[in-house]
Amino acid sequence: MDAIAPVTQAEARALLRDYVNAIDRGRLGEWPNFFVDACSYRITTRENEERGFPLSIMLCSNRAMLFDRIEATEKANIFEPHSYRHILSDSEIVSESDGALTMRTSFLCVRIMQTGETMLFVSGEYIDEIVREEGRCRFRSKRVVLDSSRIDTLIAIPL
Amino acid sequence: MDAIAPVTQAEARALLRDYVNAIDRGRLGEWPNFFVDACSYRITTRENEERGFPLSIMLCSNRAMLFDRIEATEKANIFEPHSYRHILSDSEIVSESDGALTMRTSFLCVRIMQTGETMLFVSGEYIDEIVREEGRCRFRSKRVVLDSSRIDTLIAIPL
Amino acid sequence: MDAIAPVTQAEARALLRDYVNAIDRGRLGEWPNFFVDACSYRITTRENEERGFPLSIMLCSNRAMLFDRIEATEKANIFEPHSYRHILSDSEIVSESDGALTMRTSFLCVRIMQTGETMLFVSGEYIDEIVREEGRCRFRSKRVVLDSSRIDTLIAIPL
Amino acid sequence: MQTDDDLGQRVAWPPEGVARAPYVLFSDPHVYAREQAAIFRGAAWHFLGLEIELPETGSYILSHIGDTQIIVVRDGRGDIHALVNRCAHKGTPLVFAKSGKVADRFMCIYHNWCFDLRGDLVSVAFEKGVRGKGGMTPSFCKEQHGLDRLRVHRICGLIFATFSPDTPDFEDYIGPAHVANIKRVCGRPLTILGQYSQILHSNWKLYMENVKDPYHASLLHAFNGVMKMDRLTMEGGITMGARGWHHISYSKMTVDPGGEVYEKATQLRSAEISAYGFGLRDPVLTDVWDDFGDKVSLTVQDVFPCFVLQQLRNCLAFRRVRPLGPEKTELFWTAFGYADDGADRKAKRLAQANMMGPAGLISMEDGMIGALIQDSIQGDQDKASVMELGGRGIDAVEGSRASEGSVRGFWTGYRALTGL
Amino acid sequence: MQTDDDLGQRVAWPPEGVARAPYVLFSDPHVYAREQAAIFRGAAWHFLGLEIELPETGSYILSHIGDTQIIVVRDGRGDIHALVNRCAHKGTPLVFAKSGKVADRFMCIYHNWCFDLRGDLVSVAFEKGVRGKGGMTPSFCKEQHGLDRLRVHRICGLIFATFSPDTPDFEDYIGPAHVANIKRVCGRPLTILGQYSQILHSNWKLYMENVKDPYHASLLHAFNGVMKMDRLTMEGGITMGARGWHHISYSKMTVDPGGEVYEKATQLRSAEISAYGFGLRDPVLTDVWDDFGDKVSLTVQDVFPCFVLQQLRNCLAFRRVRPLGPEKTELFWTAFGYADDGADRKAKRLAQANMMGPAGLISMEDGMIGALIQDSIQGDQDKASVMELGGRGIDAVEGSRASEGSVRGFWTGYRALTGL
Amino acid sequence: MQTDDDLGQRVAWPPEGVARAPYVLFSDPHVYAREQAAIFRGAAWHFLGLEIELPETGSYILSHIGDTQIIVVRDGRGDIHALVNRCAHKGTPLVFAKSGKVADRFMCIYHNWCFDLRGDLVSVAFEKGVRGKGGMTPSFCKEQHGLDRLRVHRICGLIFATFSPDTPDFEDYIGPAHVANIKRVCGRPLTILGQYSQILHSNWKLYMENVKDPYHASLLHAFNGVMKMDRLTMEGGITMGARGWHHISYSKMTVDPGGEVYEKATQLRSAEISAYGFGLRDPVLTDVWDDFGDKVSLTVQDVFPCFVLQQLRNCLAFRRVRPLGPEKTELFWTAFGYADDGADRKAKRLAQANMMGPAGLISMEDGMIGALIQDSIQGDQDKASVMELGGRGIDAVEGSRASEGSVRGFWTGYRALTGL
């Protein structure tokens, strides 16, 4: 039965690819659908992690908060139009347990303003916990650990 | 028979790797050989695509034009010596039909001037249509969609 | 017998991933362990290679020198705290002979200062010779060929 | 060389006074130099960090006042010193990590001169030369080559410093009401929840104007407006600090009597937003409590020129603003709670932290607005902004935040110190 | 503060006049400031965009004149307005997308002040305060706080604007022959094929000199030389515009009588190129037609200071040059065709577009040459370029393009406006 | 416009003279401009490269003197010329590759003007126009439009040049002892082992002070201290060059009599390092030989302002320093050996090259220390560094390197040329 079938690295990797593609192509409405209901999404920094500080730059502890966040981004918040381009390096399997696969992946994210200005926006690691639900792979937990503690301007679009 | 054997993702990915390596290593003379005769190569921008503008930054609608372009680049045009370094992220298979495989791939291209000056030159997506010809995989169509509409200085070497 | 079993591309790629992860996570002490005793590690530039100049930016011609170098880095040398983030593109198998696999891989390395300042530090190619020893894959030779001959500030942490 | 007259001439402040801010102030390098001397090295207090960042003898953090790096260190007697991070020999910084701990001295990496925790020079390598040859010139006297030490003031674990002997004592500098709010918010043992910073592509003053501008809070931050979290129609006001240089903007956790303007007035953006008809899907952002038993749910306090203390419901933070040249600024955030917070309150503060910082639901716009302005005024260096909400002066409008008096208060302090 | 005398002193224009261009003009920030005031804010017309980019009421594009952002918008009466994109309150840009559409007003995101499509201030948030408290100072009068509005001139769907009341009417500014060429090329309904821009790492004037320099076309762009596409030996000439500030360079689609010089003269680079002995493998670049029935296959026209209209055979484009400080420039390209182009002509124009833009076979060098010069002159700020081809004046050499008269014409306009 | 008095006023050199270096010198753009004129265009010799980089007629390299690009080329008579890389027409660089070879002339890419290998203008495209129309103005005379040519001096295959006719002859400029050391190290046929460069985020003078500062070598570079490779306690000294502008620091390959200070003195960082108790695991770095038969294992020589000749045991290199504005510098390294080196010696030199360059075990810190200082002094433009080791003058301390005399010598030359 599906829920039993363990998540393969290929499936996990495909999820990650589709996730960043959805963001890079501006399909933000799909963002919450990459997660299960009882999920956790965090953006934090390597420095806070190393110093044991629990603060997040962005924190959603369930899928409803993902919807609230993205609705704010699309309707309430105002910012200069821009898009991202994510580049993924190889993934490392950290653990596999009861059908959940935990994976670490180095990434770069380039930010492109509508003016054309292009910059290396952030670098860091994805630490993902991926499960199968209704036959489809989703994130149970996604932790985005940024290498830098200094953010340029703002983070409106999730990483 | 060869022409029938569908192009696998691994083969397509190897073609893409060899293609960017040939460019990054300065072997521009090989560039047309990565395409079939009846091919199309375009560099355009995300903005032009989204606004429905047909303009290209570079357009070759057959292999002869690829040869003309690269001959101009190597003999007629003048520019400061520089090289590229391409980095590819994961590819997404868009479709497979009658042996042709269509694939989208995010990429970064770094430009290195002879002075050593290194910059993130462009980011974007490759949208490739790959077929098998004489037992070898080649591009039937390659569309390079740049995230930015603003180009630094010039594009002499194809992307 | 192990030594016979040829190194697979997947194993080689995993070694490369673990190698850059160890560096990016600051576990420099592990660095020499990715190499066999009779190894060679070099950082050089594309320009020196093309002009036939033998000079290296960093040169270790055996494992003892790797230990000496990293001990200096950690104890004697002084520099502003910083870390790297490596991104790997696809690898090309150059040759496979008597169990050794030779592979070329394009990479980017981003440097993150403790202040948060993030820059595209270097780009280039890894040219790796990988062998199996005591059942584990290691580098027999690692040549880091930088695209640029101009280094920002210093290279304290190996690439 | 720029003379003072030159500068006054170029800035040419309009007759409306602090109801105007000439745009040239936001990009001119000579104005920037004047600010460094008159404000950052001048008669003003600057926030450096927290005592809890310095747990032991020798614990230090690296902070800044304008262009100057400052070492903040705890000595063996428990005193805290603010020292300029510049070796007296050839200018090398003594420390270059964000924070750390030394035993009892700072050793310069360049030539190993050593300074004790008060900044006094205690040893000079090869002072006597080698085998009687070389060494320091006889007239050299260590006493004259210590690190520059600043005046320090500590209040509720917050550390402030000033370069100038002329700066009034801290409590006189900000005034009693402002001392009271610091004690209100920081009067209990604090705990740090985390830190990060933002690069703002604008002059530092555009950010400080933003902080001191209650007018924008519910308009630029439409999330505030539509979520009824902070509106000018709520009960609240502005409390001006000493000489009007500082301000506290506050509002109460009450129902919003006249709030319908935010949904109806077609000239407000919030009225155009259809979202949130039924509020947020997840209640955590609105699941708040009265931290100080006074029903005041929002306070934003600044200490002129560059310090901010923020209470957004239960989301508490310090902000420190550092100019990086005329057109770039770094904004340092420290989120905090209380040592005695239970797991539940801590968790809720962390959730409410979604409102602050570079991704803050009601702060992200502040990271960008200054850069937009910086770009759009560059062609009009001869023009000025216009601030006439609530008059042209700095008197608080009793019980109302529909005033730019606090922004004019910033310019009052600015003009007093820079003489512009 | 820089005085005008200072500047004249430093620039020290050589006695040869416009046959020389002092290198200091290409990097000095004070010269740049002078240009902003005297040229971009001064008595000159600047291209903003096209009417077809503004299809409906409220349609706008964001354009620039020098350092100033300009909103170009169509109002309900069909009039087109050019407004400075800077809110009268505190300088926030009203729009920050490249293009878009509003209903009937621009609402500032910062405090929601609203301006109508003519730039008049129509509403101020909380103008009357809240419940009678706060609000704008009584003396505040909206009429005095609209957006700055520029003079606009429209010709064949092209939109130009100027800040200065002293600028001559557009047609007098460029002269009849230049009006005629605009009508020749743009006299039929246009359609946009696409847009992109280039960053040039040089002063903006190095690009404009390049545009107005027919001397380089067949030499720097060896592709032209070897492909016989544009050579000085072809029939053609220069038509100077009013006061010599503007130029049109043209050549005819005829056989090249004296062209062998390009293959023989060993002092020309084209002679060294072995390529193309048998022409291009693919004919599309040479499969051209006579768009205007006058056998003129190439025209490059400029309107001083920063507009270019290009006809390279059937490859048509507008170029707009925007300075980004003394050493950086952005070049905006808009390729166009005609509304009534058939699929075949449209396809050929798109193929010929290989000649233009950052990857243009005969334009890529123009993106780099300025940056090379910028680097190589920086050590010689006291020297000047030498332009003596075709004399030292600005009179066109009848039927010849072997002259730099049009470049000297640029400097004639430059000196007239800047007083340098 | 900056006048000289302004500058002297702003710099305000302290009465202690060369025992102080005002921090304003390291970031002020007007000081930078003065240096370009008085030092880089002034009466000083600058290293350009090596004769072996120019094997044949027409071989050239692209080098720099301050902000000016210099072509170094060998002509048919074997003479070597240093030409400013700026076309006399409109300033285009004649070459823009790091090195290359031309037949007998440089052809400008922009309009194909040609210059011979001595820099004389030999052809002007379309000088006579086309079919008698256009062409250069009759008064134009090619003789007056050649490339600027510098004075060149060659010694042991090293190429130096100067702009100024007033610069003393090279050997008088550096003095006999310094000529002798160049002949000592470069007196045999050289071979290049490789080249690379480093970007330093500091003013160029911070790097040159570092080069001329023997005080830091064993302290900043703890690797030196703990590895006993270079210590002030070793036998050695400083040899000052003509007028004290230049220096040679040397030490001998002897046991270290008083070295225990490095392990014991708690005020030295080396004493804190536990590493290397038993030396290096691999002996190659210490497997050295006496290259010059004089037991001198280390020499660092500079020729004011920007050239360094380094002998670190058997690791030999030239360094050339190029300022890139007030706060950025490029450092060019060329490692070399001798044409008659056997494979073994060549291999050992390459191994010892681990000590030099951006990753050099005893040089990496030099790439960063200037940037640290640049940051930490920016807030204190009115202060100065203090250099009183070995007195306040420039007399060498016989047989000792515990002196900053050589750094003061740098400032002696600096003040003489700049007049500051």
Ligand code: FES
């Ligand atoms: S600079 Fe600090 S000891 Fe020399």
Ligand code: FES
């Ligand atoms: S800045 Fe535009 S409304 Fe305040």
Ligand code: FES
């Ligand atoms: S610039 Fe060199 S020939 Fe014109």
Ligand SMILES: [Fe+3]
């Ligand atoms: Fe705000």
Ligand SMILES: [Fe+3]
């Ligand atoms: Fe051109």
Ligand SMILES: [Fe+3]
């Ligand atoms: Fe050193």
